[in-house]
Amino acid sequence: EPEVTQTPSHQVTQMGQEVILRCVPISNHLYFYWYRQILGQKVEFLVSFYNNEISEKSEIFDDQFSVERPDGSNFTLKIRSTKLEDSAMYFCASSRTALKGGYTFGSGTRLTVV
Amino acid sequence: KQEVTQIPAALSVPEGENLVLNCSFTDSAIYNLQWFRQDPGKGLTSLLLIQSSQREQTSGRLNASLDKSSGRSTLYIAASQPGDSATYLCAVRPRRETSGSRLTFGEGTQLTVNP
Numbered sequence: 001e002p003e004v005t006q007t008p009s010h011q012v013t014q015m016g017q018e019v020i021l022r023c024v025p026i027s028n029h030l031y032f033y034w035y036r037q038i039l040g041q042k043v044e045f046l047v048s049f050y051n052n053e054i055s056e057k058s059e060i061f062d063d064q065f066s067v068e069r070p071d072g073s074n075f076t077l078k079i080r081s082t083k084l085e086d087s088a089m090y091f092c093a094s095s096r097t098a099l100k101g102g103y104t105f106g107s108g109t110r111l112t113v114v
Numbered sequence: 115k116q117e118v119t120q121i122p123a124a125l126s127v128p129e130g131e132n133l134v135l136n137c138s139f140t141d142s143a144i145y146n147l148q149w150f151r152q153d154p155g156k157g158l159t160s161l162l163l164i165q166s167s168q169r170e171q172t173s174g175r176l177n178a179s180l181d182k183s184s185g186r187s188t189l190y191i192a193a194s195q196p197g198d199s200a201t202y203l204c205a206v207r208p209r210r211e212t213s214g215s216r217l218t219f220g221e222g223t224q225l226t227v228n229p
Contacts, residue, residue, distance in 0.1 A: 006157075031215065043158070043203065045216040056215050091157060098215065099145045099207065100165060107157035 002026040004106035006092050012112045013082055021077045021109045023092030032075045033093040033103070034067065036060075043091070049075065050098070082113045116141045116208040120220035127194055128228050135189040135223045137204035142182050145207040149178050149189050152201045152222065161202075162189070166209075194227045201225070 005024040013019050025032050034046040047057045049067055066078045075094075079086055089108045095101040117140045127133055137147070146165045150158040162171045162178040164187070170179040177190040187204055201224045205217040 033215070035217075042221055043205070043217075043219040045218070048215040050215075058216070089155075093158075102146070102148055102160055102163035103205075103217065104160060105150070105158040110155070 002104070004092055004094055004104050006090075006106035006109050008109060009107065010110045010112070012114060015084060015113055016081050019079050019082055019111065021079075021090050021092075021111070023075045023077075023106055024073050025075055025092065025094035026096075026104055027073070029094035029096050029104070031055075031095045031098055031101075032067075032069070033095075034077045035091045035093060035105075036088040037091065037108075038085075038088045046077070046090075079111075082111075084113050087111055087113045116144075116206060116218045118204060118206055118218050118220040120202075120204060120223050122223060123221065124224040124226075126226040126228065129194060129196060131194050131227075132190070132192050133194055133225070135191070135202050135225070137187040137189070137220055139185045139187075139206050139218075141208060142185050143209040144182065145209055147178075147180055147187050147204060147206045148217070149176075149187075150203040150205065152203055154201075158203065191225075194225075196227045196229050198227050199225055 007022045032049040037043045045058050047061045048055045091108045092106045093103045121136045148163045149161040164171045164180040175192040180187045201222040203222045205219045
């Protein structure tokens with residue numbers, strides 16, 4: 001079964017530091033997403049990405065966040081200057097089609113900002 | 115704005131019981147609804163995907179139904195096992211969002227199946 005792979009599984013960073021979370025989506029998927037889940041809260045949408053550009057973003061995804069597909073396989077989420085409230089589990093997901101296809105999620109990166 | 119609610123928040127049952135988890139959503143304009151399983155500290159595993167034109171989907175001991183007009187979905191788990199213990203999330207893909215690409219999640223139902 002194809003998987004979405006995320007690295008690292010856990011990252012601890014100092015407040016104000018930049019972090020890059022990495023994801024390898026399923027190879028024949030065209031649509032890529034980042035979601036986050038703060039401990040004890042709902043899973044929240046951050047951003048969707050298609051054809052090398054952002055197709056939709058939430059109000060959470062402000063100028064501190066950016067996404068990139070630097071090569072044919074990786075998809076990254078960068079947080080420029082981390083805050084304590086950025087501590088959460090970050091999930092990458094991909095789908096083959098835009099609207100009717102199901103999502104495949106990765107196992108997540110737990111980000112802890114201290 | 116689409117809101118998704120799951121009831122109950124937590125459920126504890128003895129092994130072997132059949133059980134039903136509920137999901138409701140406020141806006142019936144959806145492309146599809148997906149049920150996920152989440153183990154503690156882990157990612158989301160897709161269980162079932164129901165398109166808006168479908169009434170139900172089945173996979174093994176799992177059956178999910180969708181009543182779009184009333185804004186409800188149920189996940190039925192037959193003959194529950196301790197390995198089914200996890201949090202179950204439902205998520206809808208709204209039709210009325212700008213591009214329809216985002217999922218809106220419920221809070222989840224935490225299921226414990228006791229041996």
